Amino acid sequence: MNDEKYQITIAPKATYIADQSNAQIERYAFAYTITITNTGSVAARLVSRHWIITDANNQVQEVKGEGVVGAHPHLKPGQSFEYTSGSILATPVGTMRGSYQMVAEDGTNFDAPIPEFTLSVPRVLH
Numbered sequence: 001m002n003d004e005k006y007q008i009t010i011a012p013k014a015t016y017i018a019d020q021s022n023a024q025i026e027r028y029a030f031a032y033t034i035t036i037t038n039t040g041s042v043a044a045r046l047v048s049r050h051w052i053i054t055d056a057n058n059q060v061q062e063v064k065g066e067g068v069v070g071a072h073p074h075l076k077p078g079q080s081f082e083y084t085s086g087s088i089l090a091t092p093v094g095t096m097r098g099s100y101q102m103v104a105e106d107g108t109n110f111d112a113p114i115p116e117f118t119l120s121v122p123r124v125l126h
Contacts, residue, residue, distance in 0.1 A: 006104055007040035008075075008112030012096070014119050017086070021121075026090040030119040033084045034068070036100065036112070038075035043105040045074040046081075051098040051114075056091035068100075092121035 013033045020029035038044060051063040066072070073081035087096065097116035103109055 005040050005042045006110045009037045009039045010114050011035040012117040014117055016121050028089045028092050031084055031086045035080055035082045037080040038077050041077050043076045044102045045072055046100050047103055048101040053087055053096050055089045055094040094119045
């Protein structure tokens with residue numbers, strides 16, 4: 001398999017949502033925007049996702065599901081798809097990482113790794 005054909009670049013960006021959070025009940029809300037870009041040479045469709053969300057207490061949530069925000073984006077080489085979703089943690093800091101399961105136009109199944117990124121309440125990390 002020529003790996004360069006099957007390349008997906010994922011750029012995450014997270015923000016804290018203060019008005020949906022409540023420290024007294026250990027609820028910290030975050031939004032994250034993901035940009036998925038097909039940097040390979042074969043069109044591919046996102047079929048499912050697998051997230052690993054870890055809070056500061058090392059509590060791990062695994063989330064698996066079809067598509068993203070109700071969509072199964074089909075990306076030609078050079079095309080991008082951006083979406084925003086959210087996560088709730090019991091601590092002011094945590095991380096997310098995972099993968100998207102992709103199917104290339106030629107029928108090849110492959111995973112697109114999502115690099116780990118930090119969810120953090122502003123001014124908690126120095």
